[in-house]
Amino acid sequence: MVYKPVEPELKAKYNLDYYTKHKQRILTNNKLKFSCVCGSVIAMSSKSRHLNSSRHFNNMHRNEICNKVIEEEEQKKMNA
Numbered sequence: 829m830v831y832k833p834v835e836p837e838l839k840a841k842y843n844l845d846y847y848t849k850h851k852q853r854i855l856t857n858n859k860l861k862f863s864c865v866c867g868s869v870i871a872m873s874s875k876s877r878h879l880n881s882s883r884h885f886n887n888m889h890r891n892e893i894c895n896k897v898i899e900e901e902e903q904k905k906m907n908a
């Protein structure tokens with residue numbers, strides 16, 4: 829697929845039209861909070877950006893390590 833360059837004025841007009849059309853939904857969405865599985869609480873509007881962020885990745889990695897440590901400790905308790 830070949831993308832044609834879009835004139836900045838056209839893009840600005842499109843964005844303004846979109847905002848005017850969906851203003852209510854955008855404003856409501858901005859107020860909503862999203863609790864991610866990594867433990868972060870973020871604005872619903874930045875959910876997709878967060879899911880690709882290093883913060884999300886690091887939190888998930890840390891959670892994985894924590895779960896492993898907890899599992900190991902529980903197994904030690906079971907064996908003792």
Ligand SMILES: [Zn+2]
Pocket residue numbers: 864865866867868878879883884887
């Ligand atoms: Zn996350």
